Amino acid sequence: MNWTGYLDANQARFTKELLDFLRIPSVSAKPENAGDVMRAARWVRDRLETAGVTGAEILPTAGHPVVLAEWMGAGPEKPTILIYGHFDVQPAEPFDLWQSPPFEPEVRDNRVWARGASDDKGGMLIPILAVEAMLKTDGRLPVNVKFFFEGQEEIGSPDLPPFVAEHADRLKADMIFSADGSQWAPGQPQIVEALKGLVSLEVHVQGAAADLHSGQHGGGVANPGMALAQILASMKSPEGQITVEGFYDDVLPLDAETRAAIARVPYDEADYLAETGAPAVLPEPGYTVRESLWARPTLEVNGMTCGWQGAGTKTVLPAQASAKITCRLVAGQSPEAVFETIRAHVAAHCPPGVTAEVTRNPGRAEPFQVPVGHNATAIAAQVLEEVYGRAPYRTRVGGSIPVMTTLLGELGVHAVMFGFGHGDENIHAPNEFFRLDAFRTGQLAYGQLMEALARG
Amino acid sequence: MNWTGYLDANQARFTKELLDFLRIPSVSAKPENAGDVMRAARWVRDRLETAGVTGAEILPTAGHPVVLAEWMGAGPEKPTILIYGHFDVQPAEPFDLWQSPPFEPEVRDNRVWARGASDDKGGMLIPILAVEAMLKTDGRLPVNVKFFFEGQEEIGSPDLPPFVAEHADRLKADMIFSADGSQWAPGQPQIVEALKGLVSLEVHVQGAAADLHSGQHGGGVANPGMALAQILASMKSPEGQITVEGFYDDVLPLDAETRAAIARVPYDEADYLAETGAPAVLPEPGYTVRESLWARPTLEVNGMTCGWQGAGTKTVLPAQASAKITCRLVAGQSPEAVFETIRAHVAAHCPPGVTAEVTRNPGRAEPFQVPVGHNATAIAAQVLEEVYGRAPYRTRVGGSIPVMTTLLGELGVHAVMFGFGHGDENIHAPNEFFRLDAFRTGQLAYGQLMEALARG
Structure with missing residues (x-):
């Protein structure tokens, strides 16, 4: 059986495991859930071991712990990638607005409904499963892989900068992929090129x-x-x-090529006004709304x-x-x-x-912008096009994600967001869900990504 | 004995009566003191009777009562004046900042210390005493006098506009004098020409x-x-x-004569900055600070x-x-x-x-400005100059006093502020006081005012 066949054969078990993971109320913001955050860390460590990544470790910080693991069997001639994700979740209040309880996950309409399903337990489990499929079939991975999972993203990762600085050697990688992120829409991938x-x-x-x-x-x-x-x-x-x-x-001025890439992403002003309830848009003069939101x-x-x-x-x-x-x-x-x-x-x-x-x-936060021609980004875009059958949109985010700039600052590497949530999945809100289709697509994409990275 | 001799002979009793009046905690803002406001109304009615003004009446409003009285014995060929004042007081909290208790009046340094001493019990008692002196010596007053004392000034006189409208005939007068007001400084009188x-x-x-x-x-x-x-x-x-x-x-533009009158009132910018703690003054361009404060x-x-x-x-x-x-x-x-x-x-x-x-x-509030050449104002100014030996400053107030515009609106008469408090007497604050010198000067001034008005 090849690794894609292994994925097909094990989806039911993977979904069941995701539900187990989601039952742990690992709310990093609430002191009374600190033990649950640690339980989630142990679940992640054990799940890495199950996948065949031996020696996974829970490391302390001044706050919630970090889980580190690595499989370096591809040898020094192959690239080393670092995969980032987080096992803590947002508070779930108000509970009474949930259709099913936030920590009693349910599958309805081919979606998993629970706090953390999309942000980020579903997302961070995906690369672990892709790695398992390859290790259980080929016995090896095409590239060297390090895992870096944290338990305090939802409170702003206060202890991460010193942790990353202290463990910079151990986290060192040629490329970084963040499994905390989303695609543009079902069927339409994106590459996020910049954060503010x-x-x-x-x-x-x-x-x-x-x-x-x-x-x-x-x-x-x-x-x-x-x-x-x-x-x-x-x-x-x-x-x-x-x-x-x-x-x-x-x-830095926006070049014509970047402006063209932004213009290719569909934008409907009536939809945007309906979403915000504003009486009119007000972009910076000389720029479109998207350019103003994303790149100014x-x-x-x-x-x-x-x-x-x-x-x-x-x-x-x-x-x-x-x-x-x-x-x-x-x-x-x-x-x-x-x-x-x-x-x-x-x-x-x-x-x-x-x-x-x-x-x-x-x-x-420092602004974050992937350099033009960045190798990991180019390969990620190519893999997404193969998996989805459509070229990814080149997008940007008006917000800031401190971990991206922390990793860039301490490790000198621009991380690529390679996640499979979607903007409509109610993260940080009642009735969070994750699409099982995307859960499966993500596993395939991470496998293909590793293969593509091995080809260089 | 003439009326000024009567005043001299009775100052000790008048001061004692003022202390009695001040012992009534007639705080209009506090519902638990409503009975005290009514007690003060009865004290005023009785004091008018003692002065020789018979038929004084307490009239109800939707809130605290009004005391009305009149002495019309001068005959129709003489003018009729209306004297306004109020017998309610501000709350006295915080009590612990008072050197002596607010409703246990004390005389220290030739000043009476108590809540309401300056605003307005001392002030409103003055014309009653002047009237008494004349009635007890001459048996008559030079002009017809109406008294209009209210019990809700410190809460904004909410029931006064309908009361004045309803009793407009009874309150009708040729001139109105407000005994709620102040002079510029000890030894320096003022005529307030406008309110904003x-x-x-x-x-x-x-x-x-x-x-x-x-x-x-x-x-x-x-x-x-x-x-x-x-x-x-x-x-x-x-x-x-x-x-x-x-x-x-x-x-209405400021004419040169008014600007000159304002300029005659001493102003010290260093004092003003020290008083406000502001880093600089900021009058309207083209106007002095005083003009901006008073007349713009x-x-x-x-x-x-x-x-x-x-x-x-x-x-x-x-x-x-x-x-x-x-x-x-x-x-x-x-x-x-x-x-x-x-x-x-x-x-x-x-x-x-x-x-x-x-x-x-x-x-x-409507703006209030005494017309140029207003007879009552001219006579009041002349009396103040005689009593003080100095011409009054012509001043204005940046604030609003609703009762002045109510009386103007309903009775068609510009009231003249003819009061003997001073700006430093801690009204609305702990350690309110009233100068006994001014108490005496005010009685003389009201007597001379009535005589001057009779001369026309």
């Missing part, structure tokens, strides 16, 4: 020493709420252009605080006002440099009568 | 139907926090000019609400943002017309991608 970086900050405006009576002092001293509004308005045109001096300076930096007000916010009227002239802002960054930009442009802009545009200060808030 | 009006509103901006992920949708749809900032910034220049189209259209309309942000206001970072693209605004209005402007200019301005300046709505909040 992040810098988070706060603008704080101070006027008088304390709140004043707006009748007694209005017209005498400046109003920090108005001053904050003027500062914010100086940062962005009504048409959506960021007007912070120097903000776009380091941005943003500056967004996340919150504003000033004065009286209760019911009715309070005739107060507030002493302070502040706004929280996050910027999403693209290739070429750095969080520190962008923070500095904003700090300088606010200093230059602070209106008379108040003082303004800009401070950083927690949250930082 | 008020309109209160809220600007509400709506973007997407619900809060969105700032990474997934930033750059695709508009940010309501930024849109609100842009709308607010379009309303006022950084230099302090209101840029709402038409906002200043109805404002204002537009102040009282509060702003948008998105995440907790600690740290939340990468949310908020669905909504709103700002509370109050405008102080000057003669010529109306709350309704100013609201309409702002509504139209916001509609014209709403940036793309959001919708904006402007609604009114509770709180409304």
Whole structure:
């Protein structure tokens, strides 16, 4: 029997095993589930052993543990790949919105319904099963494979940067594939070429020493709420252009080929407006909505605080006002440099009568963009085209995935997202599910990927 | 004995009576003190009778009562004046900040220390005592006098407009004097020529139907926090000019004589900055700080609400943002017309991608300005100059006093503030006090006022 035949013959068992895995409520955010996260780590370690990957280990961090394993039998002339995934899950509350209980998985409509089915237990089990199929039939893998599974992705992987730094030698690989990700749609694969970086900050405006009576002092001293509004308005045109001096300076321009690739991905404005409920789109002038969402930096007000916010009227002239802002960054930009442009802009545009200060808030990510011609990406795209019978869309993500930049920073390797979830699978929400078709397709794709990587 | 001799002879008793009056905790804001407010009304009625004003009456309203009385013995050829004051007081909390208990009045340093001593029990007792002195010595008053004392000023006189409308005939007078007010400083009288009006509103901006992920949708749809900032910034220049189209259209210009009168009132910028703690002043361009505070309309942000206001970072693209605004209005402007200019301005300046709505909040006052050459004001000024030996400053107030506009609206008469408190007497705060010198000066001034009015 070849490895694809093994996959066919064992799907029923694999599905049953996925359900077992999903029964463990490995919610990393809840201290009371810490033991369950550890149980999930042991399940993963044992499952790797079952697959034929001997010597899998649970390693501690300051928080939830990591599982590492490797099969290096392909020899030094073959590439070594690192496969990433996570066995922790989001909280499942509110439970009463679930059609079946989140930790009592059910199969309905050829889908598995449970918390973590799509994000990421189904996803991270896929490469283990592909490896098992090859080891149980051929007795070997076409390439050297390392597994790196963590238990704290859903809380932002706080202990991962020091762990990866400390274990950089052991994690060293020629290519990295993340099994935490999704395809564009059933039947339509994608390659994610870039993620945005992040810098988070706060603008704080101070006027008088304390709140004043707006009748007694209005017209005498400046109003920090108005001053904050003027500062914010100086940062962005009504048409959506960021007007912070120097903000776009380091941005790598979008070349015609990339713009064409983005334009090939279907976009329906009516659908987008229906999805967001916004009265109109507002892309950066000169760019399409998709280009603006995927490939241009943003500056967004996340919150504003000033004065009286209760019911009715309070005739107060507030002493302070502040706004929280996050910027999403693209290739070429750095969080520190962008923070500095904003700090300088606010200093230059602070209106008379108040003082303004800009401070950083927690949250930082470097932008992530796969270099043009990146070998692992090219091979992944080719495999997806073979498996799906369609060329993958070249897409980008407006959000940030810190682990991608951690791996790049510590190991110097751009990870390729090679996952088989879909955007509609209710991750982080009630009634999460995973498509069994995609579960099977993913196993085939990981097998073919290893074969393609061996050919080089 | 003439009436001034009577005043001299009875000051000790008057002070003792003021202390009795102050022992009644007539806090209109607290339902548990409603009986005390009524007790104060009875004290006032009885005190009027003692003064020789017979037939004083307590009249009900939907809330706290009113005391009305009149002495009409001067005959129809003499003018009739209405004297206003209030016998309710502010809450006294926090009690532990008082040097002596708020409702156990003490005399220290020739001052009476108690809640309500300055605002307004000391003030409203003054004209009663002047009337008593004249009635007990001359047996008559030089003019006809009506008294109108209320018990709900400190809660905004909610039941006063219908009461005044209903009793307009009974309250009808040629001139109105408010015994609720203050002089500029010990030894320096003032005539308050204008109060500002008020309109209160809220600007509400709506973007997407619900809060969105700032990474997934930033750059695709508009940010309501930024849109609100842009709308607010379009309303006022950084230099302090209101840029709402038409906002200043109805404002009566300040003539040179009024500007000169304002300039004669001492102003020390260092003192003003020390008082407010603001880093700089910000008057309307083209006007002094005093002119801006006293005689120019204002537009102040009282509060702003948008998105995440907790600690740290939340990468949310908020669905909504709103700002509370109050405008102080000057003669010529109306709350309704100013609201309409702002509504139209916001509609014209709403940036793309959001919708904006402007609604009114509770709180409304017409601007109040004594007409040039107003007879009662001229006579009051002359009396103050005689009593103090110094011409009164011509001042204005940036705040609004609804009862002044209610009396003007219902009775068609501009009231003159003729009160003897001072700005430093801790009204609405712990350790309120009233100067016994001013208590005595006020009695003399009210007597001389009645004599001067009789001369015409």
